[in-house]
Amino acid sequence: MIRWAVATKKAARASGLGRQASGQGKTPAAKAAPAAKAKVKAKVKAKAPATAPAVVSGGPRPQPAGLPARVTSRTLSMPIVAAPVAPVAAPPPPPRDEMIAPRDIARLTRYGERFGSAKIDVRMLPLPLPVTSGAIAVCDPAVPKSWRVFDRPVGGGQFRTMLSVARDAQNAEKLAAVVVHVGRPPIQKWTVAHFGGGKKPKSADQLPRITVTSGWLVVLDGGDAPGSIEVPAASGVAPIEVPLADGRRALALPCGNGDYAAYWAVDAADKAICLVVDFDRFSQKDWKARPTS
16 A cells, blocks of 8 residues: 555656656746747847948948938938138237337427427428338448348338427427338337347446438338438428439438437337337436426
């Protein structure tokens, strides 16, 4: 009896293992698991992008798989153009090494300025100074070797000129300075004007000067030296225009004889605003006196 029971249990176990191997006897949850996995694989396969078709020569280019919808084959075929790069401006040149003016030269350009008993009158001239070489020169018309070109460039143009006239208590007039306007204010500083090839002076006693012995100072374009220039006898304060053989026009000023220095008015960018030739009409005492109007 006991042997029959044991044999029956062994047979039951063997038959149960067979049913598990053939899928029989599984629970409902176990039976549903393979179906759920199959559904997930199907969904993943449906979401995967389709393989891009082969490119046919001469036809439209297909959109590569996985690109956003807004990117089209037309966009992909367009050439890539680099964004334009703004040119880098060249750095400004360093300021010129010029001596600061030892005098308040601006006083010579102010109407009503007083130096002792004399009063400044300013007069704009109807004759512009034509400059094409980019520089201004001065000379004594009777002495060709006196030709001097200022080393600071001014560009080209028809520059306005102005007389600074010193009028004393008896209304006698003498030229105090000539002003050539080559730029626009505001003025940052006044410096001593140097001639080409010259050196910066070390003191106010060594300023570069132009010597005049004919009574006239000629201001003109700094091209080639003109040689001797014919002018009449100097009188009064009225300048004259002198045509030269090469077509240039020079401005001759009846300044009297002497050794004269020149000065630049310079802006914050170190560009010239005007050139002033001082005819040295006033004493050191007049210059040191407190300015009055």
